[in-house]
Amino acid sequence: MAVKPGALLIVTFSGLLTGCGTLSNVAPEVEVPQLAQRACGDPAPRDINEWLPKMVDLRSPGMSVGVIDAHNQRHYWHFGVTDAEHQYPVNQDTLFAVGSLSKGMTAETTAVLVAQGRLRWSDTLERLLPPGTPLSDDAKRITLLQLVTHTSGLPRQTMDLPMLAAFVRYLGSGENFYPHLDSDRVIDDLATFSKPSGSEPRYSNLGYAVLDYVLKYQTGQRADKLADNLLFKPLGLQNTSFTPQTLKAYPLRAIGHAGSQPKFIPTGQVVPDWQFTGNMLGAGGLYTSTAELLTFAAAHLNGSGNAVLDKAMADSLRVYYPRRKEAANIAWVSDTFDEQTITYQVGYIGGYSSYIGIDRKHHFAVVVLQNSFTWQNNLGHSVLRQMWREQNAVATCAKASAA
Numbered sequence: 001m002a003v004k005p006g007a008l009l010i011v012t013f014s015g016l017l018t019g020c021g022t023l024s025n026v027a028p029e030v031e032v033p034q035l036a037q038r039a040c041g042d043p044a045p046r047d048i049n050e051w052l053p054k055m056v057d058l059r060s061p062g063m064s065v066g067v068i069d070a071h072n073q074r075h076y077w078h079f080g081v082t083d084a085e086h087q088y089p090v091n092q093d094t095l096f097a098v099g100s101l102s103k104g105m106t107a108e109t110t111a112v113l114v115a116q117g118r119l120r121w122s123d124t125l126e127r128l129l130p131p132g133t134p135l136s137d138d139a140k141r142i143t144l145l146q147l148v149t150h151t152s153g154l155p156r157q158t159m160d161l162p163m164l165a166a167f168v169r170y171l172g173s174g175e176n177f178y179p180h181l182d183s184d185r186v187i188d189d190l191a192t193f194s195k196p197s198g199s200e201p202r203y204s205n206l207g208y209a210v211l212d213y214v215l216k217y218q219t220g221q222r223a224d225k226l227a228d229n230l231l232f233k234p235l236g237l238q239n240t241s242f243t244p245q246t247l248k249a250y251p252l253r254a255i256g257h258a259g260s261q262p263k264f265i266p267t268g269q270v271v272p273d274w275q276f277t278g279n280m281l282g283a284g285g286l287y288t289s290t291a292e293l294l295t296f297a298a299a300h301l302n303g304s305g306n307a308v309l310d311k312a313m314a315d316s317l318r319v320y321y322p323r324r325k326e327a328a329n330i331a332w333v334s335d336t337f338d339e340q341t342i343t344y345q346v347g348y349i350g351g352y353s354s355y356i357g358i359d360r361k362h363h364f365a366v367v368v369l370q371n372s373f374t375w376q377n378n379l380g381h382s383v384l385r386q387m388w389r390e391q392n393a394v395a396t397c398a399k400a401s402a403a
Contacts, residue, residue, distance in 0.1 A: 052077060052383060060353075060372035061268065062090035062254050066290040067383065068301065068365040070391060074294055082371065083255035083270060092291040095244060095253035096369040097273065098354040099284050099347030101293075102242070103208050104316075105231060106223050106282035107148040107331035110215065111312035112230040114144075119218065121145035125190065128214045134191035147211045148330045149320045153195035154204040157181060172264045174271030174350065181209040182280040201321050201328040208283035215282070223282025234306050235299055237292050244287035253287065256351020259372035268372070271351040284349050290367045293356050297365035300358055317343060317360070335381070340388045342381060348373055355380035362391055 052065065052075075062080035069075065082088040113119045119128075126140040138153070146152040157163060158180060166177035180186065186209045196202075212223050219226060224242030232240050244250050256273060258265040265271060276285040300317060303310050321328035325335050334343045344357035355368040357380045364387045368380045 059259065059374050060370035061257050062094070062371045064090050064092060064094060064096070064290040064367075064369045065379070065383075066092060066294045066367040067387075068294055068298060068363070069387065070363050072298075072302070072363065076290065082253065083257070086252075086255075088252050090254060090371075092294075093239060093249060093289050094369075095239065095247065095249045095287045095289055096354060096371060097244075097256060097349055097352045098286050098288055098293075098369065099349030099352060101288075101345050101347040101354050101356060102282060102284050102286035104331040104345045104356075105227050105240075105286055106208065106211065106215075108312055108316050109223065109227045109231050109282075110144065110148055110211065111315045111330060112308060113215075113219070113226075114315065115308045115311040119144060125210070125214070128218060129187065130217060133187060136191060136193045138195040139190040139193040144211075144214070145320070145330075147207045147214075149328045150201040150203050150207060151199060151321055151328060152204065152207050153202060154193065154207040154210070156203055157205050158189055171262045174258065174262045174265055176272070176274040176276075176350070178205065178274075178276075178280050178284075181205055181283075182276050182278040184213065184279065186210060186279050187213055199321075201326070205280070205283055209279040212279040212282040216279075224285070227282070231309070234309050235295060235304060237288070237295060240286070240288040240292045240296075242281050242285045242287075247287070249289070250287070254352070254369075254371035256349075257372040258351060259353070259370075259374035261348075261373040261375075271373075274350040284347075290369055293367040293369075294365060297356060297358050297367065301360060301363055301365060337385065339392075340385065342384050344380065348375075357381065357384050359384050359388065362388055364388070 052067070060080065061084070062082055063078075065077040067075045076092045078090045078092065080090055082090060082094065088094070110119065114121055121144050123144045124140060125135060125142045128144065129135070142152045142154070157178070162180065163177070166179070169175060170177040186206065189206060190210070215226060216222050227242060231237075239247060239249055241247050244253070256271050258267055258269045258271050262271065274284065300313050304313070316330040317332060319327045319329055319334060327334040327336075329343060332343050332345055334341055340359055341361065342357050342359055344355065347354040351371060351373050353370045353372065353374050355366070358365045364384055366380045366383045
């Protein structure tokens with residue numbers, strides 16, 4: 001049985017400007033196949049291989065799905081190819097651009113700096129930016145924690161005529177429309193910032209571009225070098241980089257394709273890679289694989305053995321703005337269903353869509369990478385929900401048998 005497509009997403013101009021993700025953008029949970037119930041007390045565990053392939057309705061040239069189950073076992077499914085020209089089969093080591101999953105890596109790198117005592121979550125932009133930087137009174141009070149949790153009040157990006165023109169070009173070309181945020185001119189936007197009323201999270205590419213600027217000024221290193229030294233190397237991630245051209249797997253990478261976006265490019269057509277070299281690098285420039293993201297997820301479930309890194313990951317998974325859906329963690333967000341809480345990130349960039357989700361209580365993790373830009377990025381949530389249902393059913397049977 002295929003995954004049923006969600007309802008048509010209707011968006012305004014501001015809603016369309018999501019080239020590097022949103023706060024979540026996970027569509028409502030899809031209906032998954034109902035399996036025939038095993039006899040209560042059957043000692044054979046349910047095998048996720050029985051149901052995951054039935055849930056996949058491939059809408060991309062290629063897709064890679066990885067799962068960590070409750071027994072800490074990893075499982076992979078691969079569909080399709082990198083692109084029509086090269087026809088490299090997709091596997092768990094295939095590189096994908098992962099858009100705003102980059103923010104999770106940059107935020108946790110920042111959390112390491114905090115755990116080391118080099119920065120503090122309470123540090124304000126007035127302290128973090130170079131002396132004399134023009135800042136409005138509201139901008140001066142923005143804290144480091146507010147930047148990483150999307151609670152600063154900063155908008156998604158500047159909404160001016162140059163941005164509108166760049167976005168209109170993108171609809172027909174697929175080209176990157178964030179050159180302003182990638183440049184140091186992004187700091188100029190803080191001089192006139194006026195914080196909106198309310199304290200709820202507002203997804204902000206601008207905020208993460210400012211974070212990249214802060215990290216470079218405070219440490220002398222760009223986000224890519226910091227992440228490599230403080231996060232990737234300690235976790236043993238060797239196929240993950242903000243400068244993917246340095247990776248051996250780069251020539252075999254998945255090529256991005258049009259899907260739901262860009263609107264005026266036929267679905268399935270190759271679209272340009274988005275290249276960042278400045279302040280958007282840490283917000284949207286990451287390439288990685290399903291296997292590497294499962295290793296990243298496993299560290300959040302099991303710990304890394306590195307006390308400083310484990311402290312940083314624990315800080316990142318805390319809820320800083322509680323609510324049932326899209327509770328704000330550091331880069332991550334959390335949704336609560338029944339007795340299950342899913343903490344996750346999504347990313348959309350150029351011709352790619354990505355998802356990483358974990359259920360810490362039940363020890364599940366799921367990664368879904370696609371080489372097309374598609375809003376129907378709900379498979380990850382559906383897999384985690386089905387895994388919980390399966391585990392809950394087994395527990396219920398065990399209790400019934402013991403009664």
